[in-house]
Amino acid sequence: MWEAESWTAPKRIAFSQLLIPTGESTRTEYIMSRIATLPVIRHARRSEYGHTNTLLVGSPGTAKTSICLMYTSRFDPEEMLYKRINFSSATTPFNFQESIEAEVEKKQVKTFTPPGGKKMTVFIDDISMPFVNAWGDQITLEITRQLIEYKGFYFLSKDERGFFKTIENLQFIGAMMHPGGGRNDIPHRLKRHFFAINMTPPSQKAVENIYGKILEAIFNPKKYSQEVIGMRPFLIDATITVWDAVKRRLLPTPAKFHYNFTLRELARVFGGIFVVASKPEFGVIKDCLNIKEKIRPELFLISLWRHECQRTFTDKLINYADKKTFCDMLDRVTKEKFRDSLGFEDEQLMTDTIFCDF
Numbered sequence: 554m555w556e557a558e559s560w561t562a563p564k565r566i567a568f569s570q571l572l573i574p575t576g577e578s579t580r581t582e583y584i585m586s587r588i589a590t591l592p593v594i595r596h597a598r599r600s601e602y603g604h605t606n607t608l609l610v611g612s613p614g615t616a617k618t619s620i621c622l623m624y625t626s627r628f629d630p631e632e633m634l635y636k637r638i639n640f641s642s643a644t645t646p647f648n649f650q651e652s653i654e655a656e657v658e659k660k661q662v663k664t665f666t667p668p669g670g671k672k673m674t675v676f677i678d679d680i681s682m683p684f685v686n687a688w689g690d691q692i693t694l695e696i697t698r699q700l701i702e703y704k705g706f707y708f709l710s711k712d713e714r715g716f717f718k719t720i721e722n723l724q725f726i727g728a729m730m731h732p733g734g735g736r737n738d739i740p741h742r743l744k745r746h747f748f749a750i751n752m753t754p755p756s757q758k759a760v761e762n763i764y765g766k767i768l769e770a771i772f773n774p775k776k777y778s779q780e781v782i783g784m785r786p787f788l789i790d791a792t793i794t795v796w797d798a799v800k801r802r803l804l805p806t807p808a809k810f811h812y813n814f815t816l817r818e819l820a821r822v823f824g825g826i827f828v829v830a831s832k833p834e835f836g837v838i839k840d841c842l843n844i845k846e847k848i849r850p851e852l853f854l855i856s857l858w859r860h861e862c863q864r865t866f867t868d869k870l871i872n873y874a875d876k877k878t879f880c881d882m883l884d885r886v887t888k889e890k891f892r893d894s895l896g897f898e899d900e901q902l903m904t905d906t907i908f909c910d911f
Contacts, residue, residue, distance in 0.1 A: 572623050573766055575759040582624045588748045606725040611752025614815025617728040621676050634673040640682045646696040664719045672722045681729040681737040698743040764789050764823055771830045780850050791890040792822050798882050818865050825861035856906035
């Protein structure tokens with residue numbers, strides 16, 4: 554069992570950039586660091602190759618990119634540099650080669666290395682995304698394989714075209730979704746150069762730990778009253794309950810293929826709460842709202858939470874029947890999680906407040 558590393562909230566919080574370590578992420582980072590230090594194998598016809606590269610494979614919302622960013626953030630810039638490349642269906646071999654060439658400098662006539670002779674880790678996000686042509690090839694991944702396997706590619710300039718450019722001191726990390734359901738796989742000739750790690754969705758305890766720390770950082774005791782701070786566990790429990798119910802009830806079909814509710818939906822709910830909490834005007838919670846009819850801060854937060862759940866989940870649904878199903882689930886969870894614990898009446902809990910930013 555792996556324990557999550559300790560996390561301290563930064564002074565200035567940017568919600569989209571928060572990276573909270575969990576037991577799963579700590580374990581994966583350890584494996585990645587061990588793989589990166591394995592000795593490579595020498596081949597009679599090729600240069601060095603081996604499992605010094607890591608490929609994270611998992612469904613959306615399993616924190617593949619976040620883990621890679623946490624892992625690379627620990628690099629000593631005096632020894633290891635970092636380059637991130639996002640692949641898409643429009644990425645061409647020229648785009649990839651241009652991105653790599655922009656990060657290296659000449660060491661010898663036809664040999665290049667990262668600046669200062671340092672090593673560089675190249676993180677390729679969505680590595681399986683490049684377009685598959687009529688012959689079943691992903692030509693962008695062929696030049697990627699060439700760089701990994703042969704330590705270089707060919708000059709593109711007219712004067713030196715046809716000569717091989719050697720690039721040293723690179724290692725690679727990749728991230729991709731599970732193939733199938735319209736998503737591409739990657740060629741086995743490329744895949745064999747990576748140590749593949751299957752990423753599973755985090756446990757409920759890990760999810761509670763992630764968002765518990767985020768809400769702890771948002772609702773600082775120096776700024777907010779105990780009524781607001783005391784709402785943290787209720788908000789987390791209620792959000793996870795709604796998310797879990799939606800996943801089980803509103804399943805994807807050919808007409809509703811986008812009905813995939815991952816951890817990103819949880820992030821959007823709490824991200825919306827953060828947007829309001831980060832505004833200077835959010836101090837009105839301590840004054841129970843600066844409007845004609847003042848309400849308790851707990852009820853204000855419940856209204857905000859319901860609004861963000863509706864914007865995250867309801868706005869993704871395509872017909873009124875599904876929207877009614879979700880609204881019934883939201884009402885039921887609101888009553889279960891807040892009525893008895895906080896002692897509010899149903900009429901108070903069902904109040905919907907519209908939030909917008911002009």
